[in-house]
Amino acid sequence: MHPVVLEVTERLRQRSQSTRRAYLRQMAEAGALPRGRRKLSCGNLAHGMAACGPTDKDRLRMMDEVNVAIVTAYNDMLSAHQPYESFPEQIRQALRAYGATGQVAGGVPAMCDGVTQGEPGMELSLASRDVIAMGTAIALSHNMFDAALCLGVCDKIVPGQLMGALRFGHLPVVFVPAGPMTSGIPNSEKAAVRQKYAEGKATRDELLEVESGSYHGPGTCTFYGTANTNQILLEAMGLQLPGASFVHPGTPLRNSLTVHAAERAAKLAREGQGSLASILDEKALINALVLLLATGGSTNLTLHLVAIGQCAGLQLRWEDMSALSEIVPTLARIYPNGKADINQFQAAGGTAFLFAQLLDAGLLHEDVETVAGHGLRLYTSEPVFEQGELVWREGPSDSLDAGILRGTADPFLVDGGLRLIDGGLGRGIIKVSAVAPEHRKVSAPCRIFTNQEALMEAFEAGELERDLVAVVRFQGPAANGMPELHKLTPYLGVLQDRGFKVALVTDGRMSGASGKVPAAIHVCPEAAAGGPLSRLRDGDMVSLDADTGRLEVAVAPSAWLAREPAVHDEPVRRGWGRELFAFMRGAASPAEQGASCFTASLREADGVPER
Incomplete structure (x- = not known):
């Protein structure tokens, strides 16, 4: 091990x-x-x-x-x-x-x-x-x-x-x-049409056609x-x-x-x-x-x-993730981290090859119980249907496509695809596996938004044509339930493709499809709780370094502390059932504690779960 x-x-x-x-x-x-x-x-x-x-x-x-x-x-x-x-x-x-x-x-x-x-x-x-x-x-x-x-x-x-x-x-x-x-239309082709639509270069019919060909x-x-x-x-x-x-x-x-x-x-x-x-x-x-x-x-x-x-x-x-991320290599390239889809990953060797590589490298605990029996080594086998019967056979010893799946001797990255971000603006998570090395460091004036619709409107008005750290705050679990902000991806991607240095910082979520634009997400304490994002102002110089895991703002400490935290003064968003979930938003723990309304009830003051 x-x-x-x-x-x-x-x-x-x-x-x-x-x-x-x-x-x-x-x-x-x-x-x-x-x-x-x-x-x-x-x-x-x-x-x-x-x-x-x-x-x-x-x-x-x-x-x-x-x-x-x-x-x-x-x-x-x-x-x-x-x-x-x-x-x-x-x-x-x-x-x-x-x-x-x-x-x-x-x-x-x-x-x-x-x-x-x-x-x-x-x-x-x-x-x-x-x-x-x-x-x-x-x-x-x-x-x-x-x-x-x-x-x-x-x-x-x-x-x-x-x-x-x-x-x-x-x-x-x-x-x-x-x-x-x-497999349908490749995910990379779908993403390209999404960006064209964001730029006004593709019609809604063209976008729906490619989306329907991907999700089919x-x-x-x-x-x-x-x-x-x-x-x-x-x-x-x-x-x-x-x-x-x-x-x-x-x-x-x-x-x-x-x-x-x-x-x-x-x-x-x-x-x-x-x-x-x-x-x-x-x-x-x-x-x-x-x-x-x-x-x-x-x-x-x-x-x-x-x-x-x-x-x-x-x-x-999250510290556990950060420590492991330094020694666990990235072995898979599946969209958005690469061009392959999950079916191509499976054809390249899939989970059987992946488990074998990580077990042989001592990166997984083998001595465990599973629903299939004792030992994780069972998961280096793959199921097949032969002569009307289900059987398991040993998975491939070599990757069948090194552009999708690799062994620990030749990884895509020597470290993990997710990292902890920390600094003067709080703690969060960044997904680096899909971000090119040249885009992992961004230092630029910030522009602050309180919802993703406002950012999209600013883009369409031509107000974001520059190096930019987009800050979307009041998106945490206590503020509005922490929705994904995946709609931002095409717009920020367009700005990056136009040669600007672009990053996103938010106390909200992106999604499993987080892609090529560096995004410090799940930042906590969240703005609604008076976290550092609530003290940011438009034009502050914000630096995000995915390689070192730092998220900082260039404001003198005395000036920073003198600022009053911004208050989320937008009307409470009602309708669509959202009012029924107010009690859950009020009970939600911070992102780094799971953003769960169960955290308090599972732990009493002495740290022992309720019985």
């Missing part, structure tokens, strides 16, 4: 001793109770199986038999989750054949950030993660179940389901992916955003079957993997093994962080991994 990986893991373990001990005690107490429906009264049980068929009812009456909860994020508006429509029946049939039963315990919301980008609904996006966690907890609260299958893929859905399931960590929990859509069918979007990052990290944590992430929907291999996931959950429950609490420990969380860095994954996971850890009694910090 690499000494830095061991050191960071031990620091996480030591830091989390009291909270992890309390979490495990709570899970042990739940696990010691009569399992599943065995504790229910006759009236309770009758309600729980009233709608079942005779065969399932007979099995549910057999208290030694296994009943598996299905928590689904199905809707047919979200392409990544549309395939889940047929999964429950397929799972129920597989479990019946295995001698067990399965029930849809509940559904959770699954909003699409691709639909809500730049729209009022985006202000509900991050809050939906915590709503999904609560929905998952409600689904499992019926105490009818011995194990759970979580059907979820995209941005906030997987983190939310995992956060909720962790409060039922005495159960085995297996995540079941739906797979990516087939059932399955996950093919760029390396939050959804596909989620999938790789689930494998790294041992919560998804090896190599299951990037198999297309509706194929024999996809169907067989779904059946095997159901059987695996039932088998773990029968054997009393594989509880979620035993799998997701400090080693699993560090493994996920290593994969995030090695692939230049979505910046959203710097929020989600912290929040997930808290639900397991693990106190992950």
